[in-house]
Amino acid sequence: LWDGSLDTSGYTSVPWTVTVTNTAPFFNIPILPNVTIQMNFIGLYPVSSMIQDNEGHNSFLTYKKYTATGTLLASSAPTIPFISL
């Protein structure tokens, strides 16, 4: 019940939780199409249209090379043969 007068006797704090979320950028297709490249020919693989970031952040693409059985061969651009950004 409030009689209309200004109550300056105190205040009440109400807990307020603010959650800020962020999600990682991702490829917006389930499986990346396989690439077929002919020796001595340049093959371009346009990935920019497949990249999405829901928060509008810049996305940075890096790559690693594995053997077919999953062993990491190289993880930085200069040491991986025949691929570049």
Next chain:
Amino acid sequence: LKFFSNSFSDIGVHKFQLQLSDTHLSSTKDLWVEFYNNPPFFIKEVPINLTIKFNNSVEYELPPYMDTEKNNITVILSGVPPIKDFITLNGPYKIVINANQWNQLGSFRVNISLSDSQKINSYFFNVTIFNTAPYFSSGMKPAN
């Protein structure tokens, strides 16, 4: 992404893992890349049969050939003796057939291959060496 290689050692299927990051969070996706090479080939057909007269040297020009990856091409002529004794390469575009031994008479299956050192295309053709019996070049005349 850009792919390029001029090395035979890269031929095959490669697995990459692409990573996207906004500097705080990241996600990954696999990418399979097949890198391939084709063997060189003759642009026009290799004749199936060549018939050559015994004791007669014939130079035969090979049909034009190419490699779609523009790799260097090596022509390889092969066959068991006596083929390799009388059919030889003369430079990269010609073969010479010169049969002058009796065991070189008959029909022989010859293999000619085009190689870029990684892949090879083989072609076969037949070479027939024939000989005719001696004969009188004019009619018989009475002896005096």
